[in-house]
Amino acid sequence: MLPLVGRRRELSALVHAAGDAAAGRPRVVLIEGEAGAGKTRLVREWATSSPVHDVLAATVACVDLSDGALPFAPFAGLLRRLARELGHGVIRDLATGAPAELLALLPTACWPVEGARRTDPATSARLVEQLLDLLDQVSMLRPLALCVDDLQWADEASLDAIQHLARSLSNERIVLVLTYRVEALPELTRLRNKLLSGADAQLITLRPFTPAEVAEHVAALLPGPTPPVDVARLHERTAGNPYFVEELVRADGWQTGPAPATLRSLLSERVAAAGAAAAQLLRLLAVASRPCSYPELVATGLFDPQNLDVAIREACDQHLAVDEDGDWRVFRLRHPVLGEILAAECPPTQRRVLHAALARGLAGGTAAELARHWDGAGAVEPALTARVRAATEAAQVAGHAQAWRHWQRALQLWTQTSQGPSLTSLNEVTLRYRAAEAARWCGAPAQAVELLREALNSPLLTCTMGDIDQQAAVLDLLGRCLREAGDGRAATAVAEQCAELLVDAPDAPLTARVLAGLAAAHLVRSHYREAVETARKAIQVGESTGALAETGHAANTLGVGLVMIGDTTAGLAALERAGHIADEHGSLEDRLRAANNLSYAHMNSGRYRAAASAALAGYALAQRHGVAATGGALLATNAATALVWLGEWTEADELARDALGSTTGDPEDNADPIGAGLAAALHLARAEAAVATGDHSAADQHLALAEHAAAELDEPQLFGHLASCRAELALWRGDPVTAMQIVQHGLEALDEAEDYQLALRVAVVGLRAAADDAETTTMRQNGDDQVDQVDQPTSGTRSSPGWPRRSRTRRHFLKRTLT
Incomplete structure (x- = not known):
């Protein structure tokens, strides 16, 4: 049996109640909780595993019979279990002289006397008195714990008898435990209140599991550790319901897979029992995927206020929905997994109707929410409008991943309608441009490049002056994306094409931006003098047109270029200026x-x-x-x-x-x-x-x-740095020949670049390699026994005794030069 989780306090309360009963102080304990909360599990643990003061426990579960429950079935079940525990002869002796109504509840083995009536007895106070007398006699032998599980399915006669029995207890050594589902409270409220009015009664409400308790339960169910993120998601899906947790975990692919058939069946039955209006409300909340206010539900047009009140009450009574604030204003599903089940089982036609209703009802919601519902309703034009708005709003708050997803969907919707331009105030080129910006910020420069090339092929980019500006803007962004994708050569070519496009155009902020982009492209290619010259032109145009952001961009490039050609003072001054512009206007x-x-x-x-x-x-x-x-x-x-x-x-x-x-x-x-x-x-x-x-x-x-x-x-610089590091590694391994070969390749990669400092760094590694090789050759010629140790590659750590003395010396030199 799995260990009991999260119910230690409740178990302790039951143990104390049993102790009171053993001392002649009878107790009535009501245990309530939703289906799956662990009521039966708690009682079983108490009856079989806990020290209950030598109490004789008899448990019976009521059964849901669609054609009506058998009268007094719980009492017949309890007597049957007592007879099994004490022996049929004991019960027969104690029941001698009992009326026929009571004898009809006893097992046949206890009362085979000819003439005993075994018909369903009628409800009567005399029967309950005789039953209490019999139980009192049994409790004199041993204290009794009588548990009736799933009381919500008991017949009316049994419920009346239980009420009479509980109120008749005085000094019997009996504890009466009754469990029921909270969703049955509307039918059991009267009985519950009367039982709790007694001084000897106590209520135990089983709460959902906390995240920590879900983790403990999962640990008992599964071998090995479970990632905390999976446990957190499981708690969210189940709202901490222990049975739901167990059923999901036992299913294959429980982390992301659908709910198992057992759970779907249980929740579907509860939805059906709630009524048609409540079922419609629950499906609506499932499709909404969030709490909805009362006005929003009315605005969907699916309910009039009277029917909505009925639907809410039925859904909440069945504990399928929750009145979130307790003031009849906001409602949500109790268990997210119910939403998953209802949404999956909802027919496509009905789902579209619900999405359309929510799009109307949530008109004041976020653009992203409206986009999802108009999309789900199959309404292309309002969905496109909402997607563009959602993408724009996401980008404004740095939600670049969300913006990218919205732009991707907007592009798909664009192809499905001819009304796009009038709906979004965007043309195809601008739409792809904005999508490319989002892709770039999401770290997808290759996709951004593809979008921008498609924009350039659009027939909208004709040779009018306005379209030239738009084409230049697209080319400028394309050049930046190509640089970020690592294609410096193509980026430079595009930047040059963009600058050529505007050569006859009057100076404008766009011209400054394009020139700044071209300067950056030269910089990436390590063509520093060209970068400096072009950046100065961009600054001149930017200052003359009041384009501060573009001026700052060009000053950035100018500063780096000047540093790289040796004018460090002027370079840092340009970078300082660029920083001020960026902080104030960028x-x-x-x-x-x-x-x-x-x-x-x-x-x-x-x-x-x-x-x-x-x-x-x-x-x-x-x-x-x-x-x-x-x-x-x-x-x-x-x-x-x-x-x-x-x-x-x-x-x-x-x-x-x-x-x-x-x-x-x-x-x-x-x-x-x-x-x-x-x-x-x-x-x-x-x-x-x-x-x-x-x-x-x-x-x-x-x-x-x-x-x-x-x-x-x-990117020549990158290959130069890679060569330097790879050659350095070869040196530490005592392989100067390989190091020299790597250095040669690195210098060839830097041949067309103006990065003389990097070339010098690579060359220094090569000189060290040549020196090591020469020293090794000399040692071999002199028969030095250190040669084998020097030549042998090693992969030790700093403290490895396998390092030759020369390597340790070089390591010290490296540390000294780096610091």
Whole structure:
């Protein structure tokens, strides 16, 4: 038997009641709870496993008989169990002289005397008095615990007899336990109140399980640990009902799968018993998937106030719905799993009717909610309008994932109606542009690129001046998305095409934005002088047209470019200006760009602490706005790289790991939501930290992930950094020849770039490799017995005794130079 969960206080109350009865103080205990709350389980535990003062427990369950319950069936069942426990002869002796009505309740084995009537007895006070007398005699032998389970199914005669029996108890050694479902309270209210009016009566109400109790119950049902998120979801679906928890957990795929047949049958029966009006209300609440107010329910048009009152009362009486505030204003389903069942079983035609009714009734709700219901109703035009509004509202509060989903659905709906432009005030190009913006912020630059290329192919982009502006805006965003997708060469080509498109156009903020984008494209390709020249043009246009945001963007690029060509003072001044503009007038993207470029400039100037501080501040900003995996990933990369150079390797690895999420394992099976370029850079930072700490296995793993992510990219700088790290790893393993080969490939990748500092860094590793190779050759020629130790690859940690002396010396040198 499973351990009893969450009912220790209730079990203790029953034990105390049994102790009182054993001392001659009879007790009546009522246990109420919804179906599945564990009433029967509690009584069984009490009767079989608890110390109940030598009490003789007899339990009988009433049965739901559609053609009517047998009169006095609970008492016949109790006497049958007492006879089984004490022996039929004992009961026969005690019942000698009893009237025929009582004898008819006894088992045949107790009373086979000829002439005894075995017909259904009539309700009478005399019968109850004789029954009480018999039970009193039995209790003299041993204290009695009489439990009637599922009292809601007992016949009227038995209910009257129970009431009379309970009120007649005085000093008998009897505890009477009655359990019933709270949904049956309307029928049992009179009996309940009369029983509780006695001084010897007590009420136990079984509450739902808490999340911790659900976790304990699941642990008893399943081998091994269960993720807390699954337990939390289970508690939410079942509202803590123990039986619902058990039935769901025993089903296959319980974490996400549908409710099992047993649960569907139980809840469907209860819905049917509630009546047609209540069933309609419950289905409406299921489709709504949230609490609904009384005015909203009226506004659906499915109920008039009188019928709605009846439906609410029936649904609440059956404990299928809840009056949330107790003031008849807001209502919801008691168990979310009921909503799942009703929504799944609702016929499609009826579901569309309910969605349409909710769209009307929830007219003041959120755009996302209206979009779902108009969609569910099959109403394309209002659904499209609501989707556009929902996407816009989500983007305004940085809900980029939600905005992306809404735009995707809006694009699908667009193809189903010819009224799109008049419904949304958007044309096809703008719709795809806005969708691409959302995809970009969600870390899906490839999908954004696809949307923007489709927009460029739209017939709406003709050669009028207005359409040229729109085309330039699309090209500008396409260039940014291509850069973020890691295709720097294509990004530069698009940016140049965009600038060429506006060459004869008058200066405007759009011109400044396009030039700033072109400058950024040159920067990514490590063409720093071209980036500086173009950025200065963008600033000139931006200042002349009052385009502050575009000016700030260009100043960002100008600052980095100047630092990279050696004019550090002017570069940092430009970046400081860009930061001020972003704080005062820029968007979130501008602020993140300013923090990123400032950290990058500090790092390339050898100011690693300042670089880490600037990057971490920007990363915190991205986290606050929910874009840590997109706008913040590059900042995390910069911060992690700076921390590596500062010798804070553990902190660097933890930061890069957090930014990546759970991206470990085989490169072929790994999918990074942040884009290939950023994933490669973050894995590279983890690899550099691993190399520095001597964890060569981890370094290999992260370098493989970084190289896999970078395979299709066109970013010379990234390949230069990868070569430097891979060559460094080869050196630590005592393989200078491989290190020199890797360095050669890295320098070839940087051949067309102007990143001389990175090229110098890669070359220094190559010089160290050449020096090691020369030293190894000399040692071999001299017959030095240290050669084998130097040449043997090792994957030890910092304290590994397998490190040759030269490697330990180099490690000390690395630590000194990094700090």
